[in-house]
Amino acid sequence: MTFEWIQIAYAALTLFIVINYGLIMTAVVRKIGARVGGRYGIPVWQNYIDLVKNFALRSKISHGVMFYLGPVFRLTGGIGLLLFVPTIYGSVMFQNFSFAGDLILALYFIFFGTLGMALGAGESGHPLAAIGVSRGLAQVTAAELPLALAVFAISLQYQTLNITEIVAAQQGSIFNWTLFTNPVATVAAMFAFVGTMMRSPFDVVIAPQEIPIGPPTEYHSAYLALMQTNRVLFPVAKVVIYMNLFFGGATNWAEFSIKVFSIYMVSVLIGVVHPRFRVEQSIRFFLKWGLPVGVLAILMV
Amino acid sequence: MKDVDKSFRKDTETEIPLREELQPRTVTAPDGQKIEIDPLQDYFCQEPPKVHKQSYLKIVEDFYNWARANSLWILGFGTGCGAIEMRPLMTPRFDAYRYGIQWRPTPRQANLLVISGYLSVKTLKRAIRAYEQMPSPKYVMGLGSCTINGGMYWDSYNTIKKLDEYLPVDLYIAGCMPRPEALLAGFMELKKKIRKGEGEGANKYAENFDWYKANQKSVIKDWDMPDYNW
Amino acid sequence: MMRDLYDHMKTRYRLGDLTEQRANLAFVDVAQDELRALLVELRDVHGFTHLVLLTAVDWIEEGRFQLTYMVNNRTANLTLGLRVYLDRKSPVGNTIHDLWPTAATYQRELREMFGISFPGSPRVDEEFILEGWTDMPPYRRDFDTLAYSQQTYAERGGRETHDPRDHMQKKLYPEGRP
Numbered sequence: 001m002t003f004e005w006i007q008i009a010y011a012a013l014t015l016f017i018v019i020n021y022g023l024i025m026t027a028v029v030r031k032i033g034a035r036v037g038g039r040y041g042i043p044v045w046q047n048y049i050d051l052v053k054n055f056a057l058r059s060k061i062s063h064g065v066m067f068y069l070g071p072v073f074r075l076t077g078g079i080g081l082l083l084f085v086p087t088i089y090g091s092v093m094f095q096n097f098s099f100a101g102d103l104i105l106a107l108y109f110i111f112f113g114t115l116g117m118a119l120g121a122g123e124s125g126h127p128l129a130a131i132g133v134s135r136g137l138a139q140v141t142a143a144e145l146p147l148a149l150a151v152f153a154i155s156l157q158y159q160t161l162n163i164t165e166i167v168a169a170q171q172g173s174i175f176n177w178t179l180f181t182n183p184v185a186t187v188a189a190m191f192a193f194v195g196t197m198m199r200s201p202f203d204v205v206i207a208p209q210e211i212p213i214g215p216p217t218e219y220h221s222a223y224l225a226l227m228q229t230n231r232v233l234f235p236v237a238k239v240v241i242y243m244n245l246f247f248g249g250a251t252n253w254a255e256f257s258i259k260v261f262s263i264y265m266v267s268v269l270i271g272v273v274h275p276r277f278r279v280e281q282s283i284r285f286f287l288k289w290g291l292p293v294g295v296l297a298i299l300m301v
Numbered sequence: 302m303k304d305v306d307k308s309f310r311k312d313t314e315t316e317i318p319l320r321e322e323l324q325p326r327t328v329t330a331p332d333g334q335k336i337e338i339d340p341l342q343d344y345f346c347q348e349p350p351k352v353h354k355q356s357y358l359k360i361v362e363d364f365y366n367w368a369r370a371n372s373l374w375i376l377g378f379g380t381g382c383g384a385i386e387m388r389p390l391m392t393p394r395f396d397a398y399r400y401g402i403q404w405r406p407t408p409r410q411a412n413l414l415v416i417s418g419y420l421s422v423k424t425l426k427r428a429i430r431a432y433e434q435m436p437s438p439k440y441v442m443g444l445g446s447c448t449i450n451g452g453m454y455w456d457s458y459n460t461i462k463k464l465d466e467y468l469p470v471d472l473y474i475a476g477c478m479p480r481p482e483a484l485l486a487g488f489m490e491l492k493k494k495i496r497k498g499e500g501e502g503a504n505k506y507a508e509n510f511d512w513y514k515a516n517q518k519s520v521i522k523d524w525d526m527p528d529y530n531w
Numbered sequence: 532m533m534r535d536l537y538d539h540m541k542t543r544y545r546l547g548d549l550t551e552q553r554a555n556l557a558f559v560d561v562a563q564d565e566l567r568a569l570l571v572e573l574r575d576v577h578g579f580t581h582l583v584l585l586t587a588v589d590w591i592e593e594g595r596f597q598l599t600y601m602v603n604n605r606t607a608n609l610t611l612g613l614r615v616y617l618d619r620k621s622p623v624g625n626t627i628h629d630l631w632p633t634a635a636t637y638q639r640e641l642r643e644m645f646g647i648s649f650p651g652s653p654r655v656d657e658e659f660i661l662e663g664w665t666d667m668p669p670y671r672r673d674f675d676t677l678a679y680s681q682q683t684y685a686e687r688g689g690r691e692t693h694d695p696r697d698h699m700q701k702k703l704y705p706e707g708r709p
């Protein structure tokens with residue numbers, strides 16, 4: 001693969017589109033939730049206002065270098081995830097920096113943000129943040145297991161670690177999607193999906209009512225704004241991976257937004273009807289249900 | 302109202318000793334080195350709050366104020382009876398979210414501290430800590446007659462009677478108890494103030510820091526924290 | 532029911548008169564040194580398993596504190612209040628935290644609010660709800676809470692207080708009572 005400078009501009013454009021898309025999508029999802037509950041709900045541009053507000057706060061308190069780097073790592077995780085995965089299949093502009101073997105990198109990036117957060121939150125010195133982070137790491141680790149297994153399964157199936165090729169193999173008809181060619185792997189991956197989307201029932205780590213808010217307890221103003229950006233970017237990036245791996249990828253922005261929205265809604269739907277799990281409950285859940293399905297997926301290929 | 306009773310004098314002599322873990326002490330390290338520790342000096346930062354300037358451009362400041370007004374994050378901290386009237390604001394009937402009002406669990410992410418009723422001395426201490434940890438610009442709202450002039454706790458031995466002696470209050474909402482509608486009206490009023498650029502409570506606090514501290518210390522006898530918590 | 536129980540206990544303990552408030556609620560004065568034996572028997576033999584409350588009254592004119600131990604028999608729906616009197620000068624109660632663990636909390640509160648000490652009760656000398664309190668215990672009747680609050684807390688002027696009865700009379704009958 002050749003590298004051209006114009007790709008950086010393209011990548012920035014992708015990032016821009018995706019962040020805006022994420023900001024609006026999360027607001028819309030909250031709005032839908034509110035409407036279901038009979039409320040009017042937040043305005044769809046609320047996320048933008050919150051962002052501006054957080055950047056506009058006057059006093060900032062740092063607890064050290066890692067405290068700065070926490071949100072930065074987190075955002076890097078999100079951006080990296082997005083940029084090394086072809087957002088739009090077949091488009092020169094938006095296929096980003098994907099290359100052979102990027103699947104492994106993507107798996108790594110999913111974890112990267114959480115790790116960065118762990119370091120940052122630890123530096124903040126707030127005991128609740130430390131508790132929140134350790135719980136978060138435990139849960140994410142358990143939730144990632146089925147995903148890793150599912151990824152092995154499909155890379156065996158397609159005999160490649162290149163996401164672009166995996167997407168290419170799924171083009172043509174809807175029945176070429178991994179969803180249909182390898183349903184067990186998809187199910188296993190979906191376990192990981194709902195587990196890492198930080199929505200109920202697996203959001204005990206950041207739930208405001210729990211140990212106050214977990215890792216971000218001490219984060220405020222611009223740090224928080226960075227994390228907010230990531231909060232909208234990361235799910236979308238993650239959904240993009242899932243879309244590429246299991247749901248045939250997207251060939252244009254319209255398809256992209258529809259698919260991302262519907263995949264995102266899966267976790268939302270599961271979230272609104274289930275109460276929260278405690279961490280040990282959810283770990284047990286993943287090990288009991290997610291893991292066997294993942295193993296099964298590998299065995300079936 | 303009864304005049305000040307001359308026969309009863311409160312005890313002003315007795316001092317509360319500092320909590321044991323906050324007292325200065327000498328610790329011997331494993332290698333025999335002696336270390337002097339004064340926890341209040343060493344564990345906490347003693348810097349007083351700063352007055353923060355506005356942005357240089359008026360239009361930028363106006364834009365910021367607009368954003369601040371439309372994204373009020375309330376610290377989920379309830380005192381007194383009034384906390385019960387804040388909960389309905391989240392329900393479909395009142396739905397404060399549509400005005401950009403949200404509840405945040407930690408002071409670091411909140412901009413608005415709602416003192417929702419009487420404050421006992423013990424709670425006042427926590428309220429001050431919470432207030433000081435919030436990033437500026439920050440706003441304080443007093444709810445109910447208890448925060449205004451003591452309300453029905455006017456003769457209580459343990460509740461303060463005038464909140465603005467201890468924290469810079471931007472807005473009071475009268476009533477005992479103010480209904481959620483009154484609260485919403487108060488939020489709207491506060492938004493107007495912020496947009497006009499009058500929500501400068503944090504700077505007021507920083508400018509009159511000594512006065513506020515003197516008032517706070519006159520009622521909180523066991524002051525066991527640094528002067529400014531952040 | 533209550534009467535039977537009282538007559539039964541009367542033979543062995545020095546009890547005061549029985550005050551029957553309702554059919555299932557009664558109070559009786561007991562001697563301080565017999566309190567514990569009485570409570571144990573009520574709890575273990577007569578089924579009064581629940582300590583409803585432990586509270587105090589300041590009889591300042593008589594120079595004594597009254598402790599009320601209220602116990603309840605759930606199956607028979609009976610509530611019995613035992614009253615013990617302590618000297619107001621040096622009030623020392625008997626701790627019953629080993630009979631009902633909840634009593635420890637009550638005793639801590641009494642210690643703070645009335646200054647009644649309960650030697651042996653866990654954490655009884657720690658602060659309970661007041662922090663940094665230096666004055667006399669605030670529930671004693673010689674503590675003037677209004678004066679204290681006026682001497683301690685800043686006030687806002689312009690406060691008016693109406694006696695509800697006078698106020699309504701003036702409002703309803705401006706020319707005096709009919």
Ligand code: SF4
Nearest residue numbers: 382418445446447477
């Ligand atoms: S003003 Fe009334 S409702 Fe509010 S805290 Fe005071 S007594 Fe309670």
